Amino acid sequence: MSKKALITGITGQDGAYLSKLLLEKGYKVYGAFRRTSDLHINRLKFLGVADDIEYVPVELLEFTNIHRTVEKYEPDEIYNLGAQSFVALSFEQPVFTADVTGLGPLRVLEAIKDVNPAIRFYQASSSEMFGKAAETPQNEKTPFYPRSPYAIAKLFAHWMTVNYRESYGLYACSGILFNHESPLRGVEFVTKKITQSVARVKLGLQKSISLGNLDARRDWGYAPEYVEAIWLMLQQKNPRDYVIATGETHSVREFVEKSFAEIGVRIKWSGKGVKEKGVDKATGKTLVSVNPKFFRPAEVDILKGDCSKAKKELRWSPKTSFGELIGIMVKHDLDVISKGL
Numbered sequence: 001m002s003k004k005a006l007i008t009g010i011t012g013q014d015g016a017y018l019s020k021l022l023l024e025k026g027y028k029v030y031g032a033f034r035r036t037s038d039l040h041i042n043r044l045k046f047l048g049v050a051d052d053i054e055y056v057p058v059e060l061l062e063f064t065n066i067h068r069t070v071e072k073y074e075p076d077e078i079y080n081l082g083a084q085s086f087v088a089l090s091f092e093q094p095v096f097t098a099d100v101t102g103l104g105p106l107r108v109l110e111a112i113k114d115v116n117p118a119i120r121f122y123q124a125s126s127s128e129m130f131g132k133a134a135e136t137p138q139n140e141k142t143p144f145y146p147r148s149p150y151a152i153a154k155l156f157a158h159w160m161t162v163n164y165r166e167s168y169g170l171y172a173c174s175g176i177l178f179n180h181e182s183p184l185r186g187v188e189f190v191t192k193k194i195t196q197s198v199a200r201v202k203l204g205l206q207k208s209i210s211l212g213n214l215d216a217r218r219d220w221g222y223a224p225e226y227v228e229a230i231w232l233m234l235q236q237k238n239p240r241d242y243v244i245a246t247g248e249t250h251s252v253r254e255f256v257e258k259s260f261a262e263i264g265v266r267i268k269w270s271g272k273g274v275k276e277k278g279v280d281k282a283t284g285k286t287l288v289s290v291n292p293k294f295f296r297p298a299e300v301d302i303l304k305g306d307c308s309k310a311k312k313e314l315r316w317s318p319k320t321s322f323g324e325l326i327g328i329m330v331k332h333d334l335d336v337i338s339k340g341l
Helices: 013-024 042-046 063-073 087-092 094-115 149-168 190-202 223-233 252-261 308-313 322-338
Strands: 004-008 028-033 054-057 077-080 120-126 172-177 209-211 242-244 267-270 277-280 286-290
Touching: 004 013, 004 063, 013 028, 013 042, 013 223, 054 063, 063 094, 077 094, 087 094, 087 149, 094 120, 094 149, 120 149, 120 223, 149 172, 172 223, 190 209, 190 252, 190 322, 209 252, 223 242, 242 308, 252 267, 252 322
Parallel strands: 004 028, 004 077, 028 054, 077 120, 120 172, 172 242, 209 286
Antiparallel strands: 267 277, 277 286
């Protein structure tokens, strides 16, 4: 008999890749979506799995709805990927972010405890919880110092997952995933903004890109590989939390340079601070500018993960390099935009 999995955030990047992985492993997949919003399944269609999923309306703000859903569909595993996941927006909508991203997972945990404590639960934690990190690289024992309402909400959900595991014996674990990208990344994220803009510049549809902090450094990996780690966490004998990362850190500036290199453009930088510009070394045209409106009220300067525990216990390790990741994304955006899709 095949396992049944309920995935919240089914329409997002990770939800789509995880759905594909679970379907390939023979799971029956239930995709939770907000009834109050349109069901956007473009990512699932792109991966060819949209018709293989049973869609279920689930509202993370409503405990009764979650409780009834868990009762009705009797999942073996629940993957909570649903959240208000945009850091910048969390400063504008802190209360909503706290309710969905923080209290939402708590409602799911409470429903599991009430309905069937044998259900295995995965919580999507975030490297943003480390924030103003006390050490580099960051591992499972590094102290948290969140710097945004989003990160604080994620930290609440993270500790609630730990608490329900320790208090009620639930198989509940969190994956502290560092930044992970793919062609399916949303345009709200800086990586997709860069690769999509570079493709548009190449095709003559856009003249330049406006960005925020070019010196912010992140640990960027490839999303399809990260969802495999997510699945592996729920297959272990005992529930534990894991950092999933590449162990490398690169700046937004480097991401820009390598993205433009994919279309044969070398970027030369001039100026400082908000006056800094990136110009095409061959033509002198300004292709990158800095706009203070994209700065965060409290910045996270550097995130770099140590996934030694995952390598040892999950037998998981990243395979796609930083340069390969950017190449995949730029090539995809060039293809899609050139076809008018």
